[in-house]
Amino acid sequence: MSLVEVRDIFQSYGQRPILERVNLSVAEGEFVSIVGASGCGKSTFLRLLLDQERPTRGEITVDGEPLKGEPDRTRGIVFQRYSVFPHLTVRDNIVAAEALSRPLGRLFGGVKRAACARAEAALERIGLAHVAQQYPSALSGGMQQRLAIAQALAAKPRILLLDEPFGALDPGTREQMHRFLLDLRAETKMTVFMVTHDLPEAFKLGDRVVVFDKTRWDPHDPAAYGATITYDFDARNGGIPYQLNEDQDGLPDPAPHPVAEAG
Ligand SMILES: Nc1ncnc2c1ncn2[C@@H]1O[C@H](COP(=O)(O)OP(=O)(O)OP(=O)(O)O)[C@@H](O)[C@H]1O
Numbered sequence: 554m555s556l557v558e559v560r561d562i563f564q565s566y567g568q569r570p571i572l573e574r575v576n577l578s579v580a581e582g583e584f585v586s587i588v589g590a591s592g593c594g595k596s597t598f599l600r601l602l603l604d605q606e607r608p609t610r611g612e613i614t615v616d617g618e619p620l621k622g623e624p625d626r627t628r629g630i631v632f633q634r635y636s637v638f639p640h641l642t643v644r645d646n647i648v649a650a651e652a653l654s655r656p657l658g659r660l661f662g663g664v665k666r667a668a669c670a671r672a673e674a675a676l677e678r679i680g681l682a683h684v685a686q687q688y689p690s691a692l693s694g695g696m697q698q699r700l701a702i703a704q705a706l707a708a709k710p711r712i713l714l715l716d717e718p719f720g721a722l723d724p725g726t727r728e729q730m731h732r733f734l735l736d737l738r739a740e741t742k743m744t745v746f747m748v749t750h751d752l753p754e755a756f757k758l759g760d761r762v763v764v765f766d767k768t769r770w771d772p773h774d775p776a777a778y779g780a781t782i783t784y785d786f787d788a789r790n791g792g793i794p795y796q797l798n799e800d801q802d803g804l805p806d807p808a809p810h811p812v813a814e815a816g
């Protein structure tokens with residue numbers, strides 16, 4: 554049973570097609586890395602999954618329910634650019650994110666104290682405990698991005714959308730964030746879609762790596778066609794492309810394993 558079903562999605566802006574015939578089926582708990590050339594529509598695809606935008610054609614369902622046309626708390630997102638609240642301290646940024654995930658949008662008394670304790674634990678975990686009382690403007694870009702991730706997680710989303718979340722981080726911090734994300738996944742059943750331009754990162758973190766690209770190209774009008782999913786790699790099985798028409802019996806593919814064969 555899949556959690557997210559993307560069926561024959563097309564997205565155009567004005568006359569310009571961006572995505573065409575996108576189909577994807579993702580099980581609960583899967584980590585899907587998304588790669589593709591700049592401008593091919595990866596962030597657009599995340600916005601469709603977030604339900605921030607409606608597709609021109611096609612349908613996305615979560616748990617069998619079509620998206621309603623407005624983002625809700627089951628999906629959290631970390632954008633390409635930092636998206637923290639500048640007027641709140643680092644700790645209150647996380648508390649506020651958790652509060653926003655509640656029906657009243659506010660926390661009181663013991664509930665608030667518990668949320669503060671959770672926020673402090675989250676900051677400890679991502680190495681920001683020492684700046685808990687500072688404002689985001691005092692943080693480096695990498696620290697702000699770590700805060701944005703902790704913020705998205707505070708609402709305990711069922712689906713986490715990450716748009717090049719580690720692009721601005723130095724290699725050491727990036728490695729630390731990878732471990733953080735892998736630990737977190739081991740603990741929760743969170744389903745993750747992550748856009749990245751870094752292929753090793755895509756294969757390291759993802760269960761699958763899907764590639765967006767154009768299958769049709771008009772040299773006189775490069776914007777004439779949109780992109781679609783051209784490859785869907787099983788990153789847990791040596792990078793073998795998924796069968797386009799998967800067997801329905803759930804049994805392993807009888808075809809020889811190309812990597813094993815080569816070895
Ligand atoms: N709201 C919008 N209105 C019109 N055009 C848009 C809109 N959003 C995106 N586009 C265009 O759609 C195309 C795809 O944009 P998108 O941001 O999804 O690409 P991307 O794959 O995320 O690129 P990058 O890797 O550079 O982040 C771009 O040409 C962009 O200019």
Ligand SMILES: [Mg+2]
Pocket residue numbers: 595596597633716
């Ligand atoms: Mg983008």
